[in-house]
Amino acid sequence: NKNQALIKQLLANNTQVYVCGQSATHFKVTSELLIDGVKMSLSAMTAHAQLQQQGYTFNPF
Template sequence: MTFSGISQKTKTGPYIENYGAVWEIDNPDFKTDTSQEFKVVFDVKDGPTDDNELNRNLNTVARFLNMHGQSGIPLAQLKVALIVHGTAARNLLTDEGHQKRYKTNNPNRELVEELLKAGVEVIMCGQSSKTRGLPKEELIPGVKIALSAMTANIQFQNQGYRPIKL
């Protein structure tokens, strides 16, 4: 059943199974070109104030992957980078690092691991890492540290990635 061209149930997958639920859009007027490559760099600065809460901005990256996958775009055509800084930086900690600081496991760890498995390049701002005392050894394996979020954003944009600021 649809209402105004939108199905009434969201679903996850095919690229991120437990996160990134999206609506199916029946017969959109603006058609998605499934033959093109989608190069995007997400800039995530804000994290939730509750240390037990999933960062909805990180979940948006999973939504991006899933909505395009559900539309028939192969994962190989989705070039996705995620640059994290500011209060969202703590969302990249291992459970141990998160536990040490906030007395709870990182509710974002599994999502970040799934994004990494799907080929998302996850970059932490080196300035945020130092400012917030979040050393590389306490980050989820696979997360990279850049000189700064600004530097990483410029480099990705110079490679043809389109910025989405969350």
């Protein structure tokens, strides 16, 4: 993963990182292949809905 260093820095600074489970399945990425600390959501839409319930907002810009 060419973004591994960045992801590890984000995780080290208490950032939550999620991967879309549907995309992961399509690309044959299993949870065992994820960087320690990265979480797999059922889908990006599910993660977005759950984060909105926690008070997070989405800014597409």
